[in-house]
Amino acid sequence: MNKQDDIMDEKMLIAEHLKDIGDLAEKIGRNITIMEICGGHTRVIMEYGIREILPKNIRLISGPGCPVCVSSQHDIDCMIELASKGIPVATYGDMMRVPGSRYSLSDINSRFGNVHEIYSTTEVLKLKRQFDNIVFFGVGFETTAPMTAFLLENGIAVYSVHKLVPPALIALTAADDVHIDGFIDPGHVSTIIGSKVYKEIRIPQAIAGFNPERILRAIRVLLELILENKDKVINAYPEAVNEEGNRTAQKLLDKHFHVADSEWRGLGILPMSGLEVNDDRLNAKILYKDIVDSVPIPKKSGCRCGDVLKGTIEPIECPLYRKVCTPENPQGACMVSEEGSCAISYHYGK
Amino acid sequence: MEKEFVTLSQGSGGSEMQELISRFAFSKAAQNAGWKNCDSDSATLDIGDGRSIVFTTDSFIVDPIFFPGGDIGHIAMCGTINDLSVMGARPLGISLGIVIEEGFSISELDRIISSIDKVSKSTGIPVVTGDTKVMQKGKLDKILINTSGVGIIDNDILLARKISVGDKIIISGGLGEHAVALLSKRFDYTTDILSDSKPVIEEMDAIRDKVKIAKDPTRGGIASILNELCEKHGVGMLLYEEKIPAKQEVRKVVEMLGINLYELACEGRIICIVSPKDAQSVEEILKKFNKDASIIGEITEGSKVIIETFLGKRILSMPAGTIVPRIC
Amino acid sequence: MCYAIPAKILKIEDDTAEVDYGGVFKKVNVSLIDEPRAGDYVLIHAGFAIEKLDRKSAQESLEIIRNDLSQFSEEDFELENYRDS
Numbered sequence: 205m206n207k208q209d210d211i212m213d214e215k216m217l218i219a220e221h222l223k224d225i226g227d228l229a230e231k232i233g234r235n236i237t238i239m240e241i242c243g244g245h246t247r248v249i250m251e252y253g254i255r256e257i258l259p260k261n262i263r264l265i266s267g268p269g270c271p272v273c274v275s276s277q278h279d280i281d282c283m284i285e286l287a288s289k290g291i292p293v294a295t296y297g298d299m300m301r302v303p304g305s306r307y308s309l310s311d312i313n314s315r316f317g318n319v320h321e322i323y324s325t326t327e328v329l330k331l332k333r334q335f336d337n338i339v340f341f342g343v344g345f346e347t348t349a350p351m352t353a354f355l356l357e358n359g360i361a362v363y364s365v366h367k368l369v370p371p372a373l374i375a376l377t378a379a380d381d382v383h384i385d386g387f388i389d390p391g392h393v394s395t396i397i398g399s400k401v402y403k404e405i406r407i408p409q410a411i412a413g414f415n416p417e418r419i420l421r422a423i424r425v426l427l428e429l430i431l432e433n434k435d436k437v438i439n440a441y442p443e444a445v446n447e448e449g450n451r452t453a454q455k456l457l458d459k460h461f462h463v464a465d466s467e468w469r470g471l472g473i474l475p476m477s478g479l480e481v482n483d484d485r486l487n488a489k490i491l492y493k494d495i496v497d498s499v500p501i502p503k504k505s506g507c508r509c510g511d512v513l514k515g516t517i518e519p520i521e522c523p524l525y526r527k528v529c530t531p532e533n534p535q536g537a538c539m540v541s542e543e544g545s546c547a548i549s550y551h552y553g554k
Numbered sequence: 555m556e557k558e559f560v561t562l563s564q565g566s567g568g569s570e571m572q573e574l575i576s577r578f579a580f581s582k583a584a585q586n587a588g589w590k591n592c593d594s595d596s597a598t599l600d601i602g603d604g605r606s607i608v609f610t611t612d613s614f615i616v617d618p619i620f621f622p623g624g625d626i627g628h629i630a631m632c633g634t635i636n637d638l639s640v641m642g643a644r645p646l647g648i649s650l651g652i653v654i655e656e657g658f659s660i661s662e663l664d665r666i667i668s669s670i671d672k673v674s675k676s677t678g679i680p681v682v683t684g685d686t687k688v689m690q691k692g693k694l695d696k697i698l699i700n701t702s703g704v705g706i707i708d709n710d711i712l713l714a715r716k717i718s719v720g721d722k723i724i725i726s727g728g729l730g731e732h733a734v735a736l737l738s739k740r741f742d743y744t745t746d747i748l749s750d751s752k753p754v755i756e757e758m759d760a761i762r763d764k765v766k767i768a769k770d771p772t773r774g775g776i777a778s779i780l781n782e783l784c785e786k787h788g789v790g791m792l793l794y795e796e797k798i799p800a801k802q803e804v805r806k807v808v809e810m811l812g813i814n815l816y817e818l819a820c821e822g823r824i825i826c827i828v829s830p831k832d833a834q835s836v837e838e839i840l841k842k843f844n845k846d847a848s849i850i851g852e853i854t855e856g857s858k859v860i861i862e863t864f865l866g867k868r869i870l871s872m873p874a875g876t877i878v879p880r881i882c
Numbered sequence: 883m884c885y886a887i888p889a890k891i892l893k894i895e896d897d898t899a900e901v902d903y904g905g906v907f908k909k910v911n912v913s914l915i916d917e918p919r920a921g922d923y924v925l926i927h928a929g930f931a932i933e934k935l936d937r938k939s940a941q942e943s944l945e946i947i948r949n950d951l952s953q954f955s956e957e958d959f960e961l962e963n964y965r966d967s
Contacts, residue, residue: 215864217948218865220948244885250868251863251868252863252864252865252866252868253863253865253866253868254865254866255866256866256867257865257866296928301563307557310561310562310563311557311559311561313562314559314560314561314562315559323741323811323928324910324911324928324929324930325928325929325930326911326929326930327929347886347927347932348927348928350914350932351927351928351929351930354911354913354930391886392925392927392932395886395925395932395933396932414886416865421947425947438947439943440947442939442940442943442944442947443935443937443940443944444925444933444935444940450914450932450933451916452913452914452915452916453914453932456914530874531874532563532570532573532874542812550871551869551871552868552869552871741908742908742909743906743907743908744906744907744908745905746905802904802905803904803905803906806887806903806904806905806906807906809885809887809903810885810887810903810906810908810926812885
C-alpha cells in the first residue's frame with residue numbers, strides 16, 4: 205500500500221468516525237464531558253481543532269496529562285535549588301523553563317552552565333564520564349520512567365518525580381468539582397503498563413493513539429460505551445498497546461523504583477502515585493537531603509494550574525492567563541511545558 | 555519577571571528577542587536622520603533621484619560551523635545578500651568581520667573563506683572591506699562572523715508596499731531544511747537533507763516586479779515572519795496546511811524531535827505577498843527554481859495567523875522560548 | 883514527552899539498533915524490547931524502543947473496533963453492569 209492510499213484511507217476513516225460520532229452524540233442527547241489525560245493527545249486535538257468539530261453536546265477537556273505540569277512546585281523548587289548549588293544536572297528540554305520561585309533551570313544555566321538539556325537519557329551516560337556527580341531529574345509518567353531506570357541501572361543518581369497515571373484517574377473519578385463521563389486513556393503510557401490496568405477504574409475508557417484518526421476512533425468507541433452505560437476499557441490503539449504491556453520495562457521499573465505517595469499539582473497528595481528510587485545511594489533526595497530540606501514550602505500564587513489540570517477550568521479562565529502568564533513570562537508549569545494545557549491553548553490560539 | 559542577565563531565548567528570534575532589542579532604542583535617531591524600514595531586514599535612506607541606499611547587518615554563530623549543505627561562511631554571505639535581495643535591492647558590496655578563537659584550525663578557516671569566496675564569485679558581489687580579530691582560547695566558541703551589506707534600489711521598486719486583504723502568500727520551496735541539516739549533528743541522526751542555504755538573487759530578479767513584499771524566513775521560521783507582518787500591517791492571515799511544502803524527511807525529524815515545522819529556520823527561501831492577479835504566475839516562476847514552491851495562504855481581516863487543517867483550525871503564534879539555539 | 887514514533891530496525895549491535903524512521907537514520911537503545919530483530923518495526927520514545935509493532939494483529943483488532951465492539955470477548959474485560967447515570 206503506498207503513501208497516497210494510506211492518506212486516503214485515513215481520511216475516509218475519519219469521515220466515518222465523524223459520522224458515527226454525530227449519530228452517537230444525538231442518541232446520547234445529554235451534555236457529556238470526556239477528559240483526555242495525555243499531553244500528546246492535547247497537542248493533536250488542538251493542532252487539528254478537533255474540539256470544535258465535535259457535536260455540541262460533547263465537551264472535550266484536558267486533564268493532568270503533562271508530567272512537568274503536575275510536578276509539585278515544591279519538587280520543582282528543590283530541583284532548581286540543587287542546580288543553583290552548582291551540582292551538574294541533566295534534564296529533558298521542557299523542564300528547562302519551568303519557573304521556580306525566582307529562577308528556572310534555564311536561568312541557572314545562563315549563569316553557571318551546569319544544566320544539561322538532553323533528548324535521550326543515553327546522553328547522560330556520556331555526561332557521567334565528564335561529571336561524576338551528575339544528577340538526572342526524572343520527570344514523566346510510565347512511558348518515560350523506564351529510561352530513568354536505565355540510568356539507575358548504570359549507577360547514575362536520580363531525583364525522581366515520576367508519576368503514575370491510574371491513581372490520577374481514580375482521584376478524578378472521585379472528585380466532586382468535575383464530572384467526567386469517560387476518559388481517553390494515554391497511548392504510550394499504556395504501551396508500557398498494558399490495557400488491563402485500567403479495568404479497575406469504574407468509568408468508560410478508550411485508549412487512543414496520536415493522530416486525528418486514532419483520537420476520533422477512540423472518541424467514537426467511548427461514545428458507544430457511554431451510550432450503553434458500560435464501564436469498559438477498550439483498547440482503541442492496538443497498533444501499539446496490548447493487555448500486558450511491556451514486561452521488560454515493567455521489570456526494570458520494579459527493580460529500581462518503589463511506589464510511594466506523591467504530590468500532584470492540582471490534585472494534592474495521591475496515595476501510591478509516584479515512583480521513588482530504591483537505592484539510597486542513587487537517590488538525590490537523600491544524597492542532598494540538606495539542600496532539599498532547606499527549600500521552603502512555596503507561597504500560594506494566583507496561578508491556577510491546579511484547576512486547569514483537574515479540568516475544572518479552561519486556561520482562559522485563569523486570571524493570569526495571557527495577562528501576566530505568557531510563554532515568555534510563565535507563572536506556572538502549564539504555560540511552559542510543551543504538553544501544558546495553557547501553553548498549548550496559547551500557541552493554538554485560545 | 556525581568557532578570558538581571560541575558561538568557562538564551564533572547565537570541566532566538568522570537569518575542570523575547572524583540573523585547574531585548576526594544577531596549578536598544580536606536581530607531582528614533584535613525585528615523586530623524588531620514589532612515590526608513592529600520593525594523594525590516596534592511597534599512598533604507600533616500601538619496602535623491604528616486605533612489606535609496608539599502609543597508610543591513612547580520613552576525614553568525616551557527617553551531618556546528620560545518621553542516622550538511624554548507625558552513626558558517628556560506629550562510630554569512632547568503633544571509634546578508636538575501637536580506638538586501640528581498641528588499642528588491644541589488645547588493646553592491648559586503649563587509650566581513652571575523653572573530654576567531656586562538657587555536658582554531660587553519661585548514662578549517664581556509665574552508666570557510668573558500669565558501670565565502672564561492673558565493674562572492676557566483677553572485678558577482680564582492681567582499682569590499684572587513685576586519686579580523688583573534689581572541690584567547692576559551693574566550694570565544696571557535697568563530698563568529700558578521701557581514702554587513704549595502705545596495706542601491708529605485709524607489710518605485712522598493713519592496714515595502716502595502717498589503718491588502720485577499721493578497722496571496724507564497725513560499726519558494728520546502729520548509730525547515732536548514733534546521734534539519736543542522737540539527738543532525740546535535741541530535742545524532744543522518745538524512746539526505748542538505749541546508750537550503752543559497753543566495754536568492756535570481757529568484758528575486760525573476761519576481762521582483764510582481765511581488766508586494768518579500769522576506770526570508772530564517773530564525774523563527776515562517777511563524778516569526780508572518781506574525782511580524784500581521785502586526786506591522788494590521789492584517790490577519792489564513793494558511794492552508796495541506797499546501798505548505800516540506801520534504802518527507804523534514805517532517806519525520808519534526809515528528810521525532812517534537813518541534814514545530816513552522817518555527818524552523820530556512821536560509822534560502824523567500825516568502826512573499828502577492829496580489830491575487832499575480833499569484834499564479836509568481837508561483838509558476840518560483841517552481842522553475844524549486845518544484846515545491848507553492849501558494850500557501852492569503853491575507854485576511856483580523857490580526858492572527860490562522861492555519862486551516864483538513865479537519866479544524868488553529869492559530870500559529872509568534873514563537874516563544876528557546877526555539878533552537880545557534881541555528882544561524 | 884509522549885512522542886513515540888515508529889521506525890524500522892536495520893541492524894543491531896548489543897543494546898543499540900540503527901533504525902530508519904523513513905529516510906531519517908538514528909541509533910536507539912533496544913534493551914526494553916524482547917528479541918529485537920532487523921526488519922522489526924518498533925515504537926521509539928526519547929531514544930529507546932518501547933514496543934514492537936505488529937501490523938497484522940493490529941489490523942485484526944482494528945477491524946473489530948471498526949465494525950462491532952461486542953465482538954470483544956467477555957473475558958477480556960470485567961463487565962460492570964450499569965452505572966447510575
